[in-house]
Amino acid sequence: MxxxxxxxxxxxxxxxxxxxxxxxxxxxxxxxxxxxxxxxxxxxxxxxxxxxxxxxxxxxxxxxxxxxxxxxxxxxxxxxAPAPATMADVRSYATTTQLANFLHAAPPLDAVKLLERATTLLDSDFLKAAVYDVDDDGMPTDADVIAAFAEAVCAQVEFWGEVGEETDISGPLQGVQLGSVALQFGAGENRSGPDYYAPKLIRALQNVPGEKLRWIAYSGGC
Known part of the structure; x- marks a missing residue:
């Protein structure tokens, strides 16, 4: 092609x-x-x-x-096909170099696309309930938060490599504890467990000091 x-x-x-x-x-x-x-x-x-x-x-x-x-x-x-994207073309909390270091291996050739999708997933499914310092582009400015977000998206890409990529997260997240807040999205038959998400992603967010990444009560669809 x-x-x-x-x-x-x-x-x-x-x-x-x-x-x-x-x-x-x-x-x-x-x-x-x-x-x-x-x-x-x-x-x-x-x-x-x-x-x-x-x-x-x-x-x-x-x-x-x-x-x-x-x-x-x-x-x-x-x-x-479109020309392969570079990191400058996408919004991502991690670079392909960070991904390679996280994996301790060469990243997949579609790493830029996967990092972009993992960043979108983090934004839409988790960070709606988060408060943290950002720059004019909406990117985190605190070193601990930057490192946690990078680890989180790298963990999600690693997870997709192991179980297969969900190109469209069809079900909302239920029952994950972040700080003092339990995030809960959706209800009834729309429930889905955190199987769509890398466990390491959640741990990366949980490990950020509370004064740097605060969680507010949030309920609703992704």
Whole structure:
């Protein structure tokens, strides 16, 4: 699968073909705009090629139209992946270096994505009930809190590596004690235990001094 920014050569073979054969290429990009690359023929009309630069992530359609001998219309659908994210592209409480040190091993190749998702999980499922000092970007400023949040998201990524990633946490958290407050989300048939969360994540939050990370009573959905 190509990535955004890749320059590829689209190719078409026509059979039968002769000097009357001609081909053109219409490229439809994911945003609906179209481009018509310069097409070059060879082998007496049997082989055609054109440069295509994938500038957007998403689904591209390459439509060849052949006239003359071998006349036909052929479509090819290509999925283009976004360029791999870097730490500068995402909101995360830990870096891939911190994750590697936590794991005592090389991090997974999708570590940036996993750290971002673990940070989102921490924000949405735990930190709604937390009070701590932050900067203008909403990131913690106290060294103990910074270290705890980094440990928490690294623990969650490690947990996903062991049991599989929950791409959508479908059930709310029930019954975790943090400081003097018992966090409880959801009720009745919507209950879910903390199996969605790494035990080390919860311990990392519990270990922060109370004057640096305070918990308020909170009840409701995630």
């Amino acid at each position: 190509p990535d955004v920014g890749d320059l590829v050569t689209a190719r078409l073979t026509v059979d039968p073909a002769d000097e009357s054969t001609s081909a053109s290429l219409l490229v439809t990009r994911p945003d609906g705009t179209v481009v018509t690359p310069v097409v070059t023929g060879s082998d007496g009309g049997a082989a055609w090629s054109a440069p295509v630069t994938y500038t957007l992530a998403g689904i591209w359609r390459l439509s060849w139209t052949v006239t003359g001998t071998g006349a036909s219309v052929q479509h090819e659908v290509v999925g283009v």
